[in-house]
Amino acid sequence: MFNLLVTADEEAWDGRPTTFPLSRSLREYTDSAITERFGSLDDESVVALMRMPVIFAYEQAVGKAPKFGKITHISKRSNRMEVRVDYELIELPRFLTNEELWAMGVELDLGGWESSRTHWAVKDVDLVRELIPKGIILPEQFVLQPRALATPARVDITTHRFDVAFSFPGEYRDLVESVAKETTALLGAHACFYDMNYQAQLARPALDLLLQDIYGTRSKLLVVFIGTDYQRKMWPGIEWTAIRSVMTTAKANGRIMYVRMDEGTVEGIFPHDGYIDARRFSPAQIAAFIAERIEFTPALTPA
Structure with missing residues (x-):
């Protein structure tokens, strides 16, 4: 999975914290099962979200290239019905251009009008795998999120494929x-x-x-x-x-x-x-x- 944070503010993504309306956080352009899992922004959800890679994007009309990084802190402000996101930008030798990002609708599970809507979505997509064909290699911490393997049964290597x-x-x-x-x-x-x-x-x-x-x-x-x-x-x-x-x-x-x-x-x-x-x-x-x-x-x- 990966986080997609989109803004219309062309001065955003300079390292300063940002906020999103709660109604646009993990709810729009996000599968309902993901919203159910992470939308409460409880402690467990916040930890999981901070482990995911992040694309910090601008609405397509802004015309600026997205940036890459990770979320470092999330705080839900119930009185203001908004979410504050602190983050760290990570410099890569190459990352997506504005045109490349919004042309990857199928690969990144982007909605038809998503490029013109300020919001925070989570996509059930292996970002590492989808970016490799573009010649973009993400830092090792995002390359592999190993799953626990049960003790495997033996196989006969004289017949196993x-x-x-x-x-x-x-x-x-x-x-x-x-x-x-x-x-x-x-x-x-x-x-x-x-x-x-x-x-x-x-x-x-x-x-x-x-x-x-x-x-x-x-x-x-x-x-x-x-x-x-x-x-x-x-x-x-x-x-x-x-x-x-x-x-x-x-x-x-x-x-x-x-x-x-x-x-x-x-x-x-x-x-x-x-x-x-x-x-x-x-x-x-x-x-x-x-x-x-x-x-x-x-x-x-x-x-």
């Missing part, structure tokens, strides 16, 4: 383990094949054949951490055999995702191939990229 399989040399393990944890929080238990999660089942003869089956036929998206150490390692070499065996079709249907650790070369990967630069993004941000790719990667064909 994974959403994601990670391939990497041991030198990259610290980063990959962090990415795997963040991705699991987003996609659910047993969505990711990460070797340390299945040590008992990997302690078997002919492991190379099992790995080739997992990477070649039973993983929707192959996330390959490439760099100097990748190809010269034994196990990644075995995995790479499986991955390369499906490269022709994988490139066509989007089953490969590269995460580059350094400038080292890997056979079969070319300068024009796209990648996520692990030197620029946090594990939570990389996990968000992976989750986005999963959303648009075709399902595996049943064996």
Whole structure:
């Protein structure tokens, strides 16, 4: 979810607190279930609202670009029937323009007349995911809001179909383990094949054949951490055999995702191939990229 605060005051969003009529706070252009949950502005609701990212927007006719930040304090003033909002603006390398914001009606669940109405709405939208295609990366604190996972039942990895399989040399393990944890929080238990999660089942003869089956036929998206150490390692070499065996079709249907650790070369990967630069993004941000790719990667064909 995210907060959308809209004003007609072109001098607003300079860091000074602002107020909204209570009738326009968490009630207009907001799903009724959200209003029921947060509209009372009790202590629990205020804490939840302050955790959400915020778009500080101007009415479209004002013509000014929105700003990004977070709410730091909320106080309901019952005698005045208004709500005071204190906030902190967060500078980003790039954020939405006025035109881009109001053109994202579908993505951000914006109402038809919302751009010309001063109000405070809450949208049941993953703002992080919707802004990534625009080249906008939000701070890590907003990238992932993990949900508690119940103790998962075991799965048989000789038959289980994974959403994601990670391939990497041991030198990259610290980063990959962090990415795997963040991705699991987003996609659910047993969505990711990460070797340390299945040590008992990997302690078997002919492991190379099992790995080739997992990477070649039973993983929707192959996330390959490439760099100097990748190809010269034994196990990644075995995995790479499986991955390369499906490269022709994988490139066509989007089953490969590269995460580059350094400038080292890997056979079969070319300068024009796209990648996520692990030197620029946090594990939570990389996990968000992976989750986005999963959303648009075709399902595996049943064996």
